Amino acid sequence: MSELLLNTQFTLETIAQIANQLLQLNEKTILFDAPMGAGKTTLIKEICKQLGSTDNFSSPTYQLVNEYTFLTGKIYHFDLYRLQSIEELLDIGFEDYLQPNNYCLIEWPTFAQQFLQSNFLKVDITVQQNIRYLSASKF
Ligand SMILES: Nc1ncnc2c1ncn2[C@@H]1O[C@H](COP(=O)(O)OP(=O)(O)OP(=O)(O)O)[C@@H](O)[C@H]1O
């Protein structure tokens, strides 16, 4: 079961507002499902900024997950693009990251979604004729 909660155009002019709307939806596990270059990392960076994280932000290129801190907990930023199997996700202890105080923001989430039944958001970004659209559903 999922419920569509947000459906909008996604531009750099509106990214702050969109990040804020996503945070208002009050789910700490957020999957970002979108083609390469659609803007997943850019949006996650804005979310981290709005959570008040002042840590150096980067794309988790050589490792699967980056850790940032904010006022009330930790943010785990996953990029699972290179993940080959669900076993690799188990190997890094994925389930241990899913604690109530932590945000888990996940790019390329196909394998991760197999662990999750409910209490997460899925953000889909599509690009059509150079225009980006973003929708968010609560599971
Ligand atoms: N809403 C947007 N509108 C226009 N350009 C954007 C938008 N969001 C991101 N971009 C630009 O698109 C490029 C790719 O963004 P980004 O790295 O965030 O994509 P990504 O989905 O994380 O890519 P990857 O699949 O490689 O991880 C960047 O140059 C970024 O500035």
Ligand SMILES: [Mg+2]
């Ligand atoms: Mg990225």
